[in-house]
Amino acid sequence: MDFTMGEAATALRGDLRRLVAEHVPPGFLGAFTDDPSDLEAAQRFCRLLAERGLLCLAWPGEYGGSGASVWEQTVVREEMWAHHEPRGAQYMGVNWVGPTIMRHGTAEQRRRHLPPIAGGEVIWCQGFSEPDAGSDLAALRTAARRDGDGWRVSGQKIWTSYATMAQWCFLLARTSTGERRQHGLTIFLVPMDAPGVEVRPIASMMGPHHLNEVFFSDLRVTEADVLGAVDGGWDVVQEVLSFERVGIARYARCERLLQEAPQVLGDRWDDLPDELRGRWARMLTHCRRARLLAYQVVSKQDAGTVRPADAAAYRIAVTRLDQDSADVLTEIVASAAPDGARARRFRLQVEDHWRYSRASTVASGSIEMQQILLSRSLLAS
Incomplete structure (x- = not known):
């Protein structure tokens, strides 16, 4: 495998970095802070990427993309996460909601949802x-019961990121029961402003918008809101989760912060304990390992041969990298923190990275569940 992905990818990476430097405010730590201007900056940057054909780079042209390779889209994914995701919450629509609608949606659903x-x-x-x-x-209890030519949905979801700002929800609900719990689940595409939808934010150290409860009280949905087959949502969800778990290039931010540490510390770098610098070097090695595992999954997704265990192996590696690198960076900053504006920004970036790394243990499925998935695959092979 060509680790650099070739000249086109290198040029694209440079273009993205220039756009970030020119259009993302200095000190930007993501769209979901207490400052509304951060979300506004992310929305502006999203539209800029879209205007230049860079937001959905690998999508087919008929759906608003540029028909680029999955590797070019991977470059976008890496550069965005490395710079604190200046697309805001758009990565969800780009990485898996849109592609899932392309594969399983009706012509009307594709026409309605993909251009926005x-x-x-x-x-x-x-x-x-x-x-x-x-x-x-599969143990979910949010239920959709038949009501004439549609359904009524009632239940509760939790830990729902971006629910306070989202216009649409990719909702999984139970429409029937069978011998297996995985049977009888259906996906609905639900507008968040519909009567019967209530969002309650959950305070957390990650800031606003990340965690919410969503309540559905007799929500009316129709056949036009169903994605894929009724009762066939579980197969789609398995596909979605494999894309979601590799969709955030967490290794890219880890590597950028690790490589920046010696530059920020300058002469103080040599004063760090040898043991700490050794752990720093190991983290860079682990970044490369996680990157290669991600590339393996991307390659299999592109070929249509990816298995849940492939995504699980990557997820385990990158989650551990996220947390271990955050611990190392926190110790480095605490041991030899220099003064100056760049150093202050770096400390804030490390703090933000540490907070996100705690949440990565459970996001997109807990690390324990990923280990179970991988173990079952190995025992079955």
Whole structure:
């Protein structure tokens, strides 16, 4: 495998970095802070990427993309996460909501939903986890009961990121029961401003918008809102989760911060304990390992041969990298923190990275569930 991805990818990476430097405010730490201007900056940057054909680079031209390779889209994914995701919540629509609608949606659903995603104009949230059905997703109890030519949905979702700002929800609900819990689940594409939808924010150290409860009280949905087959949502969800788990290039931010540390510390770098610098070097090695695992999954996704265990192996590696690198960086900053504006920004970036790394243990399925998935695959092979 060509680790650099070739000259075109290198040029694209340079273009993206220049756009970030020119259009993203200095000190930007993501769209989901207490300052509304951060979300506004992210929305502007999203539209800029869309205008230049860079937001949904690998999408087919008919859906608002540029028909580029999955590797060029991977470069976009890496550079965005490395710079604190200046697309805001748009990565969800770009990485898996849009592609899932392309594969399983009706012509009307593709016409309605794909152009706004490609234009950076809409935010989606994911209605999967529930109070008693997080990692055990098939145990969900949000139910859709038949009502004439549609359904009535009632239930509760939790930990729903971006629900306070999202216009649409990718909702999983139970439409029937069978011998297996995975049977009888259906995906609905639900507008968040519909009567019967209530969002309650959950305070956390990650700041606003990341965690919310969503309540559905007799929400009316129709056949036009169903994605894929009724009762066939589980197969689609498995596909979605494999894309979601590799969709955030967490290794890219880890590597950028690790490589920046010696530059920020300057002469103080040599004063760090040898043991700490040794752990720093190991983290860079682990970044490369996680990157290669991600590339393996991307390659298999492109070929249509990816298995849940492939995504699980990557997810385990990158989650551990996220947390271990955050610990090392925190110790480095605490041991030899220099003065100056760049050093202050770096400390804030490390603090933000540490907070996100704690959440990565459970996001997109807990690391324990990923280990179970991988173990079952190895035992079955």
